[in-house]
Structure formats: structure tokens, C-alpha cells
Amino acid sequence: MIRVLLVDDEPLVLIGMQSMLDWNALGYELVGTARNGAEALERIGEQQPDVVVSDIRMPVLDGLQLASRSREQYGALPVFIMLTSYEEFDYVRRSMGLGAVDYLVKIDLTPENLTAALDRARTAVEKERALRAPAQAAPGGLESYRDRFFIQLYSGLFPTDGEIRARAGELGLTLDAPAYAVAIADIHNRELTPDQQVTLSTGVTRMAADILSKYLPCHVTGMDLRHFSVLLPLQSRDGLEHRLTPVLQKVNAILYKYFSIHLWWAVGAPTSVPHHIAKSQKSAFSALPLLSEADPILFCRSDDVTPMDHRARTVAKVQDYIRKNPDKRLSLNDVAAVFNFSPGYLSQLFSQNGQTSFVEFVTETRISAAKELMASTDLKIYEISERLGFESAFYFSKVFKKIEGVSPRAYLQKLRGGPGAREDSADVD
Known part of the structure; x- marks a missing residue:
């Protein structure tokens, strides 16, 4: 059963959602409700839901703040379905950040579109559960576990260097370089159907990993359908821009030839401390909006x-x-x-x-x-x-x-x- 928490500051909305579906028949278990974001965050810790259906505008913590804090504290689960009463919702719904898998307009909420959103949430939950499953459960399981490790690393979930290195050693990884930097690639392509975008994203990420590994050691991890992260072990924090720019330009040229897509790159500030790798990734992510077609590669520096x-x-x-x-x-x-x-x-x-x-x-x-x-x-x-x-x-x-x-x-x-x-x-x- 997929466990679901409902969050809204309007009691009638909560009652309406509870009675809208035969939840158990559809394979869902309602584990509770909350009237604001702070209460919901407590419920997430207590009930450990897989899916949270949450209003965006709420007192104490709004839905976006709730999703952000949930991701910081609990990782990729639960996933979120957001509710809104505001205009321009078709555009907001496209946001892939903060663990949201879909957005729904309250005034247009029906059993059909709520069920469809829950189905998408179920798919995301099952994918995450598969990543958390034992490595030997299926071929390629170790690679999935490694991906999960890097996601946790970027989320800052390991408090010490010793814990990072111990976990990496269990997965056959060595993190003993003098320095590290994280690069984030932003995949720019024409609008595709979801299935087509999955296929394209998978192909681009794999080929980028193959090309990069020929020029320098790295670990490539998919983030979502339009982004992937690259951890770069460095022998020196100096001269990174000079060494890396031609490599990224080479990757861009090859991927455009095969997929007709453009990659924009933000490279986070280098760090010598493994548990600060999350800060490097965060600085790269923060710099993504500064990229443009004219300047598709940007390097963050600690003194910037x-x-x-x-x-x-x-x-x-x-x-x-x-x-x-x-x-x-x-x-x-x-x-x-x-x-x-x-x-x-x-x-x-x-x-x-x-x-x-x-x-x-x-x-x-x-x-x-x-x-x-x-x-x-x-x-x-x-x-x-x-x-x-x-x-x-x-x-x-x-x-x-x-x-x-x-x-x-x-x-x-x-x-x-x-x-x-x-x-x-x-x-x-």
C-alpha cells in the first residue's frame, strides 16, 4: 500500500479529498491529515507517508517550504502533489523541483485527475523504493546504490568525512582526492512527451558519463529529466576552469551531434572537505539561472x-x-x-x-x-x-x-x- 498524507488549511478541502476516492481499493492508505505546513512536517516524521498531497498556500509553512524541509530531513520520500487556487497553474505544474510530481488546481479537482496524479506519485515512490532495495536484488543494483549514495551526499545527509568515506568504501568507491567540485549539466531540448524525455535524458546522461570518463575521473548521477550532476575529484583546486572548459566543450559538441541538444554547465566552488561537497553542488545549482546560450559554462569560485x-x-x-x-x-x-x-x-x-x-x-x-x-x-x-x-x-x-x-x-x-x-x-x- 502507498501511504498518503493530506495537508490543507481548509477543512472542507480535506473532507472533500478524503471522500473523493475509495483509497484502499486503489491501493492507497490515508495515514492522516494536517492543517498547516509545520503540523504536516511533524506528521511526516511520525507517519512516514510515501505521498503528501499539500496545498501551496498555508499558514506557518507554505507547501513549497514544507516540501523543501521534507527533502532536507527525509530525502526523496515522500513525494509531493501540490494543490493551488492561483492562476497560471499549467506553468507552475511543470516545476520538477522539491520532490513534486504534479500540481492540481483546487477548483478543478476531480476523482479522475487526483487519481492520475496519485498514479504518477506511485511510480515515483516505486522507483525510489527500488533504489533503496538491496544491491543484489537485481542486476545493476550496486550502481543504483551508488547513485543513491551520491544523492545523499549532495543532500548533505552525511555529517562527517569519516562517514562519507566508510559508506563509499562499502560501495567500492574511493573518495581520497585532495579536492572536489560538482558540475551540474542542464539539458536543453525541444518539448517532448514524458516517455521521449525519459529516453533522451537517459541516453544523454550515459553518453556524457562515457565521454567525461575518457578525459578525467568523475562520477555522474542523474538528478531529474533535465539535469545530472558530475562529481569531479581534483588533484588541485587551481586551474580548474582552464582544465575543464575544453572537456565540457568537447562533451557538448559530441552530444549535439548525436542528440541535437545543448548542455549548459554550472561548476560549483571547489572544496577540500568531502562533507562540503554538498555546498559545491548547491553553489552550482544556484548558478544555473545565470547561464545563457551565449555563456553556457560558468565556474563558481570561493572568492566570488x-x-x-x-x-x-x-x-x-x-x-x-x-x-x-x-x-x-x-x-x-x-x-x-x-x-x-x-x-x-x-x-x-x-x-x-x-x-x-x-x-x-x-x-x-x-x-x-x-x-x-x-x-x-x-x-x-x-x-x-x-x-x-x-x-x-x-x-x-x-x-x-x-x-x-x-x-x-x-x-x-x-x-x-x-x-x-x-x-x-x-x-x-
Whole structure:
């Protein structure tokens, strides 16, 4: 049975999901519910669910913070299915980070799409269980265990160098180089079906590993369908850029010839301490949004301004653009295109470097713009809704009330000094 935890701050949503499916008949066991992210994190530790179905916007910890902390504390399991009430959801759903396998719009939640999302989550859980199975259970099991070791290493789950070396020795690996750096490859290709992307990603990762191993010692580990990590044992921390750049360029040329794809590379800051390898990988991951077609290879240095500083400045620029253009198309895809980022990276930029997620920031910015229009114009509520790109006046009113605590009509009447009036369900003019 696949164990499932349901998390939402709205009791009716929890009740609705519990009654929506015959969970046991479908092979799922509901192990509990939680009303906020902090409570959910406790439940994960207590109940050890395989899947968490969680709202994105919640008190104490939101869904993205919950997923991030769960991954830090418990690794790849549980996987997450995210629920949202916000617009632009088709784009947010594409995010592969933080252990999320799918996203669902609350208002459109049905037994069919919830079941489909759970099926995808089951596949991810079974894959992870296979990685954790004993190595001798199947051919290639040792390699799977090694992959799992590197994933744990990059997640910072080994507190000491001695523990790292002991675990590596059990797997026939030697980590005794004077220094290490982690490179992350970002696979850029045309949109493919999920099955096609799996095939492409597998082929690219394997061929990259074969090519790299001819030039230098390395360990290649797949991260998701568009990224893989390369651990590079180094004899010296000096001259890494000079030695590695031509090798990465060679890999790129060969892979483009065979697969018609481009690889962008971020190389983390070198370290002499094995349990700091996670920091090298993290610095590489942080630098990915700084890559471009013109500059597809970037090296982080310990004496540089950290990529996180770059990322914080980038988030500030994107936020400024959104504030100045609340009436423009502000989907994740549209804004990412303005800044020449992928939607997934832009989403991660916000979740890791901003106070809110991208969708929340856009929504809150539009609500702020709506309040300014209410104060400075005679526009009706539905006209403000249309001007600011909300899908309907009803939806605008619902979001406005969730953020401000009152409906647009009540806010407008208070603003203009009028008497309070009964709020209807749609709250539109």
C-alpha cells in the first residue's frame, strides 16, 4: 500500500479529498491529515507517508517550504502533489523541483485527475523504493546504490568525512582526492512527451558519463529529466576552469551531434572537505539561472560574490518588472521569456530567494495594484479585474478576500466612506 498524507488549511478541502476516492481499493492508505505546513512536517516524521498531497498556500509553512524541509530531513520520500487556487497553474505544474510530481488546481479537482496524479506519485515512490532495495536484488543494483549514495551526499545527509568515506568504501568507491567540485549539466531540448524525455535524458546522461570518463575521473548521477550532476575529484583546486572548459566543450559538441541538444554547465566552488561537497553542488545549482546560450559554462569560485547574491539580485529585478507591469501577461512562462530563463528556474529562484513563490508574488502585486486603482479611479470591480489579467471578476474577488480579509466591494465602500453593504457571492458590479 502507498501511504498518503493530506495537508490543507481548509477543512472542507480535506473532507472533500478524503471522500473523493475509495483509497484502499486503489491501493492507497490515508495515514492522516494536517492543517498547516509545520503540523504536516511533524506528521511526516511520525507517519512516514510515501505521498503528501499539500496545498501551496498555508499558514506557518507554505507547501513549497514544507516540501523543501521534507527533502532536507527525509530525502526523496515522500513525494509531493501540490494543490493551488492561483492562476497560471499549467506553468507552475511543470516545476520538477522539491520532490513534486504534479500540481492540481483546487477548483478543478476531480476523482479522475487526483487519481492520475496519485498514479504518477506511485511510480515515483516505486522507483525510489527500488533504489533503496538491496544491491543484489537485481542486476545493476550496486550502481543504483551508488547513485543513491551520491544523492545523499549532495543532500548533505552525511555529517562527517569519516562517514562519507566508510559508506563509499562499502560501495567500492574511493573518495581520497585532495579536492572536489560538482558540475551540474542542464539539458536543453525541444518539448517532448514524458516517455521521449525519459529516453533522451537517459541516453544523454550515459553518453556524457562515457565521454567525461575518457578525459578525467568523475562520477555522474542523474538528478531529474533535465539535469545530472558530475562529481569531479581534483588533484588541485587551481586551474580548474582552464582544465575543464575544453572537456565540457568537447562533451557538448559530441552530444549535439548525436542528440541535437545543448548542455549548459554550472561548476560549483571547489572544496577540500568531502562533507562540503554538498555546498559545491548547491553553489552550482544556484548558478544555473545565470547561464545563457551565449555563456553556457560558468565556474563558481570561493572568492566570488556568491551565486545566491546574484540570484537575490535577479529576483529583485524580476519583482521590479512585475510591480511595474501588473496589467501585462505575467504567467511564469511569459516572465521567464522576458528574462531568458526557463520557467522551472524562475520558479526556483523565487522559492529559494524570495519571501513568497512566484505565483503568490504576482497575485499579491496585482491585488496591490487593484487597491491603487480603487483609490485613484472610478473603475468598476469587473473592469479592474479585466485590466489586471484575472480570469474572472468572481475569481478576482475570491483572491482579493483571501489576501485582504474583505471583499473588493467592502474594501471599496470603506475606502470611499460609504456604508457597508451585504456582500454577495460573486461580489462584482
